[in-house]
Amino acid sequence: MVKLSIRRLGRALLATGATAALAVGMLTATAATSQAATQGPCDIYAAGGTPCVAAHSTTRALYGTYNGPLYQVRRASDSATRDIGLLSAGGYANAAAQDDFCAGTNCVITVLYDQSGKGNHLTQAPAGGAAGGPDNLANAFEAPVTVAGHKAYGVYVAPGTGYRNNHTNGIATGDQPEGMYAIFDGTHFNGGCCFDYGNAETNSLDTGNGHMEALYFGNNKSWGSGSGNGPWVMADLENGLFSGVNRGFNAGDPSVSNRFLTAMLKGGPNQWALRGGDARSGGLSTFYNGVRPNATGYNPMHKEGAIILGIGGDNSKGAQGTFYEGVMTSGYPSDATENAVQANITAAGYNSGSTGTGTLTPGSRISLRATTAPCCTSHYLRHNDADTKVVISAANDSSPAIDKADATWIVRTGLADTSCVSFESANSPGQFLRHYNYQLYLNTDNGASAFAQDATFCPTAGNSGTGTSFRSVNFSTKYLRHYNYTAYIASNGGSNPWDSTNSWAADTSWLVTVPLG
């Protein structure tokens, strides 16, 4: 069986022009280091006899010849929509098209197009048994990345966000075999139910055990868990997140938190497997491979064939996570096929476009993007040229160089507290972001301890649940905030106008991004 599928896979690889060496490398799951985009994951699944029947990505083509739209965005200013396609057939997302279309306003992702030709697009999820709807749509800018050096955006699922298709074509039903993979941000998760991608109920209700077969990622322990403290890749099979054969704990399912995480699930009659790995290098590990769970209702399965992203089968929508690409197949993919897909993924070259809190390390160059919608999600924190004030204003990669440089900061060890940070201007060396009478200015470090205190901010989880907030080290209830497009330190309610509780959480939450300048 395995030999046959390997031979078929090898023939197809050679037929698509891949070198014999490459084919051998892929079949042995060795990560390719530099691979031309001659084929996508779905070409590999097809060659293995398990074709994609759904293929979603906001970052790249999943077939070597795909040249259609990847996703659609809608902007807040006039509700116009725009399809975002590729830079070239089989290539990478045209993120600049999104930047141009959404400049000066805010955009959400309205459609994730299915590249498989089956029409299994994902759109705004409707209400379900567990929660009303329609669900929120993802902010189109909150998950910036690069793929092979090309800027792209992932799907940032904040709690309340969800996509679904209840009228699909070709997705497994009943006990039919299927496979799926997704690339997630392994650092963005929570314990809510349920950040899923995969097969679910067609009526958005919990219709019983075995009616789902979806990838789950997060640290929810209500139904099951693996080793360590999570997060875990698990299988959402309905009324249960499964990490192995047992309901509950299975030691074989490790905690995984790679910045880019490949998660794989496949299931057929009385067999299923969970696999995963680093989407940037190396092969896959098998977390579970065996019979269906030893709990009632999961053998045979009762899959219904809807597709969900970011939510549970009954539209439970308390979870968060980030999705970059994923597919579902018809048929149970061989391990060799999945290994070849993983080699394709690692060769794709995913990289962090947003530095996140992890890159708030001394020496990093970053920009800070506002998160308040709809006014300000294209706005960055910058210093003025005409005076020393610090403000927010709209900017993107195409902005004048001076604007981009004014919005670029070098992270320094906190001047007053080494566990916090200070921000030095990238184009005015020696000048730091500091507050004075609670307003933000760019001033030269005069070495005084008062200046050090005023210029030191302690990163915390975003007050709105998104991004990062920056607490003033010497006014511990006050956080870096924009208010009427000017920057202050502000508490959530207080005597200054900028202490207004309106939008305080969003105004004090920032995305740490790659530097504009």
Ligand code: AHR
């Ligand atoms: O199986 C876990 C969750 O249980 C499902 O996603 C949801 O439909 C139900 O609440």
